[in-house]
Amino acid sequence: MLATFIASTPLLSESWRMCSVATRNSPQSFVMEQVGEIVYVAFPAAQMVHVGSEPSCREMVRLDFASCSSALFPLCRPIDGEEPVMVHAALLSLFLSVFQSPSFQSQMPALTQKCKSVVITGHSVGGALASFSALYLLSRLQSLPSSPFHLICITFGAPLLGNRSLSRAIIRERWAANFCHVLSKHDVVPRLLISPPSLLAPHLQHLLHLCNLPNQHIAEIFCFVLAYLVQAGDGTSTSGFWPFGSYLFCSQMGALCLDTAESVIKMMQLTLMTASPTSCIEDHLNYEQYVGRVCSQFLTARSFVNGVNEPNYDAGVSLALDSAGIPNQEMIAGAARDCLKMARRMTRTSPNLNAGALAIRLSHHVPYRAEIEWYKACCDMSDDQMGYYDSFKLRQSSRREARVNMNRIKLANFWDRIIEMLQNNELPHDFTTREKWVNTSQFYKLLFEPLDIAEYYRTQQHRVKGHYIKHGRERRYEIFDRWWRNTHVDDEGNKQIRSRFASATQDSCFWARVEEARDWIDSVRSENDARKRGLLWENINEFEKYAEGLVERKEVSIDVLARNSSYSLWVEDFKVLKSQIQKFPPHHDHDFPSYLDGGIVP
Template sequence: MEAEASTFETSEMLAAFLASTPLLSDSWKLCSRANATAPQGFVANQVEDVCYVAFSGVQAFTGWDPGCRNLVPLDTSDSGLFSAWRRQGEEEEPVMVHAGFLHMFLSAFHTASFQTQIFEIMKRSKSVVFTGHSIGAPIASLSALWFLTRFQSISSSPSVICITFGSPLLGNKSLSRAILQERWGGNFWHVVARHDIVPRLLFAPLTPHLHFLLQLWHLCMPSPYLIEPTVQLHEHQTSELFRFVLAYVEASTREEGAVRPLFCPFGNFMFCTNEGAVCVDNEMAIVKLLHVMFFSGSASSSIIDHFNYGDYVGKVSLQFLSTRGFVEGDLPESSYEAGVELALQSSEIPSHVSGLVKDCLKMAKRMGRTPNLNSAGVAIALSKITPLRAQIEWYKASCDESDDQMGYYDSFKQRGASKRDFKINMNRIKLAQFWDDLIGMLETNQLSHDFHKRAKYVNASQFYKLLVEPLDIAEYYRSGMHRVRGHYIKHGREKRYEIFDKWWGAKKVGDEESNKRSTFASLTQDSCFWARLEEARDWLEIVRTEGDTRKLCMLWENIDKFEQYARRMVEKKEVSIDVLARNSSYSLWIEELKELRLHLQQFPPSFPTLLDGRVVP
């Protein structure tokens, strides 16, 4: 029996649970009211301690420019509302959203009524539901995203959920990934009618047909009963648009070949049919269901279904009470298979494609479980390498207390052939392999999306970096690699350390980290301190023989900058005691610098140079 036999397929159960709450019906009622009475605006309603905010699907929208889908970085919006979403590195694709939707959100956000509503929510509500239908839906999503970004750190702030109906896609894959990393996927629920064209629209390049579609929405949104006769009058246009969008939705399900779509789903998708509903949160499964259900529709149903959410919500809210079963003799082999069959019943998938959807649900289940299982395995592996790290800590302590007073860095750099030194070097190599493997798994999506934000691994990687990178630097200069490749920071630093810098930089700094130190740090807080020193030693050596005045001035300027940097580190006690050991490279460098300056004062050169920050003739 398959591995899934011991698990549950919850897509149909989750939809039934959501339908059993008043969230769907209350949200849709307010959306209908907003569509009818608040064009280009929103309405709010307080239900006990829950505040519902619904954005109208009737908006003055100019973002459907033919041939352009207008993705813009989210963090470039005015007022810095989404500045926290700025990418950490140049190699990362920025979080991007549709420019038209972002503009509509910002227009709503800057109104006095929206600001007043947020104030009332913070004062009176324990929960807030942002909701919207059609073009109003992405405004609701951005409102929820802003609310989570702005108030997530306040423990007393209301909980947030976003429920949309027939929402177009909002942003790129980086947006989806960022929401998963923040663990906000469960805050977003997108209700999709099985044939509705709007959630599929942005898979395709925009066409002139969309102008007709916008006119149709503005006409029928306040009065949905007009939709069927209107669609019949424009049958040719709707047929062309349906075939065009279907081709691109189908192409987006292929793993290879065509260019990947610009837009990507995020959060949970609740697919509604006449037989029930299913909830899916896996990107691949969402796209597959968007295609299969749309394929079974028609040009007219793709437009009409966009106005049928009231009917679907009413049906699923009643159908969760009904009992489902299986034909005798065709019983599923496991609870998981039973869940899959119930999901297929609720999704009204045609029998000739049900096998594809079943395989898709199973694959999504495996993909959902694997990162969590891998993360658990990494936790076990981390505990197994802890003794290696502890042995290096012991080695550092013994070096710092040694009679030769060289300290940790220089002792390893000038190590001999003892068993102890060999063992510490092997520990260094094994720890590097562990962290490189972990980063490889993270970059290939084998670990949880928020793995690199978990305090356990952020703190462990930072401690590893501060403890072991000085040894990597020592080995780099001991082996003479700086003569072959150049200095360590630019030419020898491993990628893992740069990644750990980003992890630590994204970590929120607490009060305990901003306090002044009363004793020297157990580990030097700049793991590249010794690499900077090695460059300064090189500059000092070159100064003795350099005859070019311009180059000499630059060298002395670099030496002066390093000296000031090191002095600040010592004054703030952000260095370990090994830095100040009598025979450490740093202490010897300071002495050499003093001697050179004294020599220059006694025997000034015949050309100007820089001494103590000033030009000396």
């Protein structure tokens, strides 16, 4: 259906026409032309790229370490312990050289202000430049006020660009739908970089010059790529390169569109199995014929295979295989059917339905969270003036506290299961940037982590393992911290001044810091080593300033200032200790240099 829609528009034919114009008239730059209300930007296939002996040109480079690139693509970053976002070194170097050209600097940034619809296109290596340019403009749009600007990138026979982390970053930003890669049935260039770098190195220098190679070298490259694709027929890539966006597989019979990376790699293998060394080069240069055939055939009404007029899944699969030019051989056709079924299953079931099911399960856990909120409100209004944290830490055996503890365990298991599903790729790649889940996890962390800290110190685990922050904090809270930072990276400088205290202390580890500060005061009283005692005073002084800053900005809950809370008792204990030190004779004062310097004078 997607292939039918794309082919029924002038996008494919106009994009290829612009690619031909760019290759013919501007082989070292790009061309720009307005057709109706759409502006087309096309990059040529022929580029002066030196992919020779430099090791960096035979492998990928980290996008955040490459010169200037981290500023150009700020949103393409990994999260949650993923491997770094990496791209092909030579292609990135080529794009940076184009980016620094006067024509690019003067024309491309202005597109976001002057145009409403832009199509960026390119053939072969020009397709890689088109993809980089599209990512640059999409990143630029994020920093601009919302505008009705629409962008699509259409490439023809382009090599793969980067690794799986790049693909996931694009999905998280919801940019995958902005990329459509047209791939002919036997074109070897888009398939070349799926091979492992160690095996690919002797052949990579031919990537940009396939048309001028002797037939013997072409045959070697073709056999090499085909052999590896057959070996990696399960839809994996050990080279590190990974598809992103939609792939439109073209043949003489029509087109087939896939948008899951595993099914794209599998289909690359199946459609190349019937190729020959000669056809793999011819197909790379023959997109004009394919585009013309696809557009004309899809504009002509076609019935389903074998005269079946009613729409059904099997007939649709048969039509899709026929459009992709899959031969009617039992082994290949069967594998292709499995590939399409896998793509359908991955698109419609695993990640998206799992995320929907989690939303339903989350609603079932709302009563547990409501009970904890009620418990916190009761503790804050209690006559004992201990507050939320200390009431749970010093709790006696009662039904109310038992229910609170049980709810704490249930919610912890729920969030641990979500993290496990993320690690197993059972949720959408943009799950950790969805506002609903980021905000919900942050609220959970602020409300429940104080209970985990209270349980940790109540059971004296700090005596065995060490203090909570370094030795006892659950991994889920560290992951939630990263989620929050990744989606609120620009909020730190725009915090509004609070008019009242927060509903929950904004530092979820605040009570763990209080427990450490209490331990430092006890250690100061018993420590005989002057140097160690000085370090303890520095730690205490830093915590005092930090806590006072939170209170002054009203970033703590009112339970922090309760008369008998651990923090209030710590403040009183610290005042007593300082008053005792002030009474020391002068010859003992050298033991407390930070105090005598005026750093902590009350």
